[in-house]
Amino acid sequence: MKQCPVCGHQNSHNEMRCPECGRFYSKIIELIDELATEEENASVAGRWKRFLATSDKKQALYHEWLQFKSGLSFQAKLSLWMIFVFVFALIVTVL
Numbered sequence: 001m002k003q004c005p006v007c008g009h010q011n012s013h014n015e016m017r018c019p020e021c022g023r024f025y026s027k028i029i030e031l032i033d034e035l036a037t038e039e040e041n042a043s044v045a046g047r048w049k050r051f052l053a054t055s056d057k058k059q060a061l062y063h064e065w066l067q068f069k070s071g072l073s074f075q076a077k078l079s080l081w082m083i084f085v086f087v088f089a090l091i092v093t094v095l
């Protein structure tokens, strides 16, 4: 007999997660599940699946575009910062 640490539901079956609240009994299984979910969310297939699952395609596409744009601008900012530091270091060493 296992007891759920979250809702206290008594589980007589040998299940891995609570049938009441969906909480995993084992921390490791919970972690694996979290990683798998994260990986699926990050992968193209997972994104595509989520995109197909949403009813509002326009909104989903807009959201994906925003994510893409924010990722791009961060990289652009980073490379600009690197160039700035490089030029600054060059000027300092010359002077």
Ligand SMILES: [Zn+2]
Pocket: 004, 005, 006, 007, 008, 009, 018, 019, 020, 021, 022, 023
């Ligand atoms: Zn529970």
